[in-house]
Amino acid sequence: MGRKKKNKLHKKKRGGTYNKKKLKNAILSTLYENPGKTVNYRQISGSLSIKDPETRKLINVALQELADDGYVDQISRGKFKPKARTGKVTGIIEMQPQGFAYVISDELEQPAVISSRNLNHAMEGDKVRIHVYARRKKHDLEGEVTEILERAKTIFVGTVQTTKNFAFLIPSGKVGFDIFIPKEKLNGAKDGQKAIAEIKDWPQNARSPFGEIIEVLGDTGDNDAEMHAILAEFELPHKFPQNVDKAAEKIPLEIPKEEIKKRRDMRKTTTFTIDPADAKDFDDALSLKKLDNGNWEVGVHIADVTHYVRPNTIIENEAQDRATSVYLVDRVVPMLPERLSNGVCSLRPNEDKLCFSAVFEITKDAKVKKQWFGKTVIHSDRRFTYEEAQEIIETGEGDFSEEMLKLNELAIKLRDERFDTGSIAFERVEMKFEIDEKGKPISVSFKESKESNHLIEEFMLLANKKVAEFIGKVPEKKTPKTFVYRIHDKPDPDKLSSFNTFIKRFGHGIQLSTPRAISTSLNKLLTEVKGKSEQNVVETLAIRTMAKAAYSTRNIGHYGLSFDYYTHFTSPIRRYPDMMVHRLLEKYLDGARSVNEQKYEGLCKHSSDMEAKAANAERASIKYKQVEFMQDHIGKTYPGTISGVTDWGIYVELENKIEGMIPIAQMDDDFYIFDEKNYALVGRHSRKSFQLGEKINVRVWRTNLERKQLDFRLAEQDKE
Known part of the structure; x- marks a missing residue:
């Protein structure tokens, strides 16, 4: 009898907890030790001593992604082989x-x-x-x-500097070079103006790439030019092509009677929207009805964008490219033309509107008894701002107070249950600027989430979760149809462990044994630090240990929310993934077969990338306004908290949440060394240290709007 040859991998003593990033790393190092071998996820699990089913499932996702990125070849379904290493x-x-x-x-x-x-x-x-x-x-x-x-990009935004015979574009952001512009390629740009340049060539021995100006944005310091420059820096558009606006103008506001007949008519059910005071694009509405059995029917009604925006049209292609609306300090750059975002699709009060709805039968304990997904027509009775809704919640008086209070009561129960099952309670304070007609910031304030915000949040989370479960949760051994999920990986174990070491100095600690223990103890920690001097530093560091949420067809669950299945269904006016989710849900409700995973994975990746660019642009616009605001405060002294420590300086956050930096070169009373492990700068001779979370007084030293930089000096060290 012949001996059976086993394709075994070297056993590695690993085990422990993995997030996706760490797992990919471990898989590659295992494969590189076994070059030429074809393996499946079971062999990898054995080699890495992984026994828990959740991480074993994650191995498949990690292998798919390694194949996407060209590190391994997929030989056949579920079988992978490492690519030859080149050194x-x-x-x-x-x-x-x-x-x-x-x-x-x-x-x-x-x-x-x-x-x-x-x-x-x-x-x-x-x-x-x-x-x-x-x-x-x-x-x-x-x-x-x-x-x-x-190449990630060839188009850069910056400031033009001209000489007699040629010019340079000095790019904004983290760019280590200037772009050489021949005189004849300036296209009308003048010295000191903001402009966009495209790199055409970068000869091997040249210090700078060669380019040409493709758009002049305006004068430096002009608010519109600066905001357009920020959008351009992150390759985001600032206006719609004319043909897209024209196509949108042709879409009628009136709803044909035959369309209403095809839908569930919910116009008689009490329905309202709750949004920020300055919002015009109302994506979502809530309805409430008491049922004869004592339960409640809650409708989460979402604008039916995909009814109006059809595949392979110019509006669709533009929305797909943009993938998201962008929210800068003083403006919204919408994903869809205004005719749609603020008009046709917006769920404005006292108008019939087409929706895609998730309707739930909910008990008084906020348990979902039944659910229904489908196309509806609604009629919003009232538009509330968050402030108006909050007043009703606090006083019990006002329009639709009975419905508002009931929805709030159910939302509180949903929220409590979510935190009981491991959802993490990160509450970040949002900065808001009051801006004059020229765009200059006059004052800074903060937006904090209250019950009215939580009310909307809980029902949106419920709809997103239930839609994802409806498609993704299938009987064992059955493959779910391709769908778009919002995924959030577990935190990096190494970052968590150094975070834990650091917070011990404040008398805090978290449990690291299991993902559930981490989230429970993290919530406890976030509650403990509320109102304490270390609150900001602990919250900031805790967020830094977290992975970034993203879109993917490969579901790994959402760690931060502690949901096994989660998607984005509730904001199709401002997010392209929600439009994909609407289309797929409609297809699958009609019994269609699964769509091509690769095509949708590509769209998910593009949407995640665009979301990151939009977030960076938003941050850059806030930073710009912070620096502009502080220009009037040069020379003044303020108390602050050390919010970051690097080997080039100390970041300090003032009480108004504005952050600046003390360059290490200005700390001339000693030679300071960066102690990475303890998040500190330590003086070589005096042993004086500046540590993350410490309180210090700083003087506003200088501002550089061009670089969005605010520099401080230590108040007691400032000799000028």
Whole structure:
């Protein structure tokens, strides 16, 4: 009898908890030790001593993503083989303010440092191949870019500087070069103006790339020019092409009678919207009706955008490219033309509107007894601002007070249950500027979430969760149909462990044994620090340990919410993934077959990328207004809290939440060394230390609007 040959991997003593990123890393190092072997997820589980079913399921997702990124080949369904190693590593460039870069790669356990001279013309976000040097003891991994595989961008925004015969564009943001512009390629741009340039060539020996001006935005300091420049910096549009606006204008506001006949008519049910005071795009409405059996019928009604925006039209293509609305300090750049976002689709009061609805029968204990998803027609009775709804909740008086109070009572129960099952209670305070007619910030205030915000949030979460479960939760051994999920990976175990070490100095600690223990103890910690001096630093660091949420067809659950299935269904006016979800849900309710996963995974990745760009643009606009606001406060002293420590300086947040930096070069009373482990700068001679979370007094030293930089000096050290 012949001996059966087993395809075994070397057993590694790993085990422990993994998030997706760590798991990809571990899988690659296992595969590289077994070159040429074809493996499946079971063999990987055995090799890494992974026994829990959740992480074993995650292995499949990690393998798919490694195949997408070109690290492994999929030989057949569920079977993978590592690509031959070349001694080179592939990764993404992350530029740092001082000119060097990190390369982030699944092949490396930590980022590799690339000095500016070894970047070889690589830029922020580029996909590159690097040669990693032999590692010196206790030193960072270092490397050199050997090839640029994919350019992240060739279009840059900045300020024009002209000389007699040529000009340069000085780019905004983290860019380590200026762009040389020949005189004849200026296209009317004048010295000091904001403009957009495209790189046309970067000769091997040239210090700067060569480019041409493709759009002049306006004068530096002009509010519109600056906001358009921020959008352009993150490759976001600031206006719609004319043909898209024209196509939108043709869409009628009136609803044909035959369309109403095809839908569930809910116009007689009490319905209202609750939104910010300045909102015009009302995505969602809530309805409430008491049922004969004592339960409540709650309708979550979402604008039926995909009824109006059809596949393969110019409005659809524009929405897909944009993927999200962008919210800057003083404006919204919508995903859909205004005719749709603020008109046809917006659930305005006293108008019949088409919706895609999730209707739930809910008990008085907020348990869902029945659910229904489908197309409806609604008629909103009232538009509330959050402030108006809050007043009704607090006083018990006002329009539809009975319905408002009942919905709030159910929302509180849903919220309590969510936190009981491991949802994490991150509450971030939102900064709001009061701005004059020229766009200049006059004052700063903060928006805090109250019960009226929580009321809307809970019913939106419920609809998103139930839609995702309806498609994704299938009997065992059955494959769910392709769908768009909102996923959130577990925190990085290493970051959590150093966070835990750091908070011990404040007398706090979290449990790290299981994902559930982490979330429960994290909630306890967030409650404990409320109102204490360390609150901000603990909350900020806790958020930094978290992964970023993203869109994917490969469901791994949502860790922060503690939901096994979650999607985005409730905001199709401002998010493209919600439009995809509406289309897929409609298809599957009609019994259609599963769609092509690869196509939708590509759209998910694009949507995640655009969401990140929009968030960065929003942050940049806030930073710009902060620096502009502080220009009138130069020389003044303020108390602050150290909010970040790096080897180039200390970041300090003032009581108005505005953050600036004390450059290390200005701390000239000693030679300060960065103690990464303890988040501190320590004086070599005096041993004086500046640590994250510490209170200090600072003087506003200088502002640089061009770079969105605010610099402080230590109040007691400022000799000027």
